[in-house]
Amino acid sequence: MTKSIAVDLHYFPNLEFFAAIADAEELVFFPEERYQRQSFFNRTEIRLANKVGTLTVPIQGRRPRLSLENIRIDNSQNWVNVHLRGIQSAYGKAPFYEYYFPYFEKVFQQNYENLWVLNWEMLTICLKLLGLPVKMRVHDKGQDPTWSEDIRGELMPSAPFSERDYYDPEPYFQLFGLDFDPNLSILDLLFCEGPASKGIVLKSVKKQ
Template sequence: MKSVAADLFYLPNLEFFASVLDSDQILLNPNDYYQRKSFFNRTQILLSNKVETLSIPVIGRRPRIPLRKIQIDYKQKWLQNHLRGLQSAYGKAPFFEYFFPEIEAIYEKEIPTLWDLNLELMTICLKFLQLPVKLEVVESWDGIRPEIDLRGMISPSIPFAERGIYTPFAYTQLFGLDFEPNLSVLDLLFCEGPSAKNILTKSIKKD
C-alpha cells in the first residue's frame, strides 16, 4: 500500500491531487501546528477578469495551535462571499449543477473548525474525482513511515514549478485566452467533470 503523509488544505489545488493521485492512503494529522499563509485556509478560483484567492478567516492568531483547534470566524461574511464567488466563476460551467449542490450542502452546515470543514470538502472532492484513495487521520507521526512525505512542501510562497510535482495540462476554462494552471480542483471539476481524473494523470510531473 502506497501511503502519503500530507497537509490538509482548503479545496486543494491541482498540484496537491497530482501528488496523491497514485497513492492508496493519505495520512493527515490534526495535531500538526497551524501555519499562517498556508493553503490550510485559502484556495484560488478563476473569475472573468482575474484569479481570485478565497480565504477563510479564523479566530485568533496564536502560534503553535494544533490544526484541529482552529475555529472558523463566521462573524465575517466569508461564507456568502465564497458561495457567490463559486457561482459567479462557474455557474455557467458544464458540470457546475452536477457538483455544486453537494459542495454547498457542506458549507451550509457551518462546521465550527477549519480542520473538519477541509476534511469534508477533501472527501467529497476525492469522490467527485473517482479516486480510490483512503483518508486516514492519525494522532501522531510516531512509528509511521509513509512512502512519501509531502508535509510542508506545497506552499503559496513557492511557485509550483520549483517543486517538480505538477506540470500544467491545459483544459477548457470559462474565462481568458491563456490557461491558468494550478487552481482549486473545483475549477477542473466544474469545467471537465468525468474527464478530471484523466487530466490530473496527464498533469503528474514526469522525471
C-alpha cells in the first residue's frame, strides 16, 4: 500500500515538515480548507546575522471564511524584493546558494497572485532539490479518504516542535554564530548543505 500523508501546504516548509513526510510516497493537499491565522501558510523562518527572522507573504483583505485556494497575495506591497533581499542577506555566502537560488528566484519573478499556487511551486522545487521521490496531489472532495496518515493542523507555530513526534534536530553547518538554530526553513538547510540535505532530514526523523 502506498504511504500517503494528508498534510497542510506551507510557505518554504521548515525541517519538521520534511521530517514528518520523509518516508511518504505521496502527499495529499486540501485547497478547499479554510485559511487559519497564525499558520505556516504564508510565513517561514530564516537565519540572519544576529537573529532568526520571519519572512511573511502579505495577503489581501479579511479572510475568516476563505478557502486556502482563494487566498490572494497582496502584491501592492513590495514583499518579493523584501524576501529576495532577506534570503540573499542570510545565505548569499552559503556554500550552495549560487546553485539553488536561481530555482527560487525564477518563481518569485512570476508575480503570482494566488498563494496556494506559489507555495505549490516552491514545495515542488524543494522536494526536487532534496531528492525526495514523493508525489503531490490535491484531494478530490468527491472521493473517500485514501491516505494512511493525517497530520493536518499539527505543525503550527503556536507550539514548539519538541511537543510533537516528528522532528529530532540533527545539527548541520549554518552561517553566523556558534549556536545551532533548529527547525528553520528548508532554505537554510539547502543553501548550507546542498546534496547532503536529504541525509540530514532523514537523520532528523524522531524515533518512535
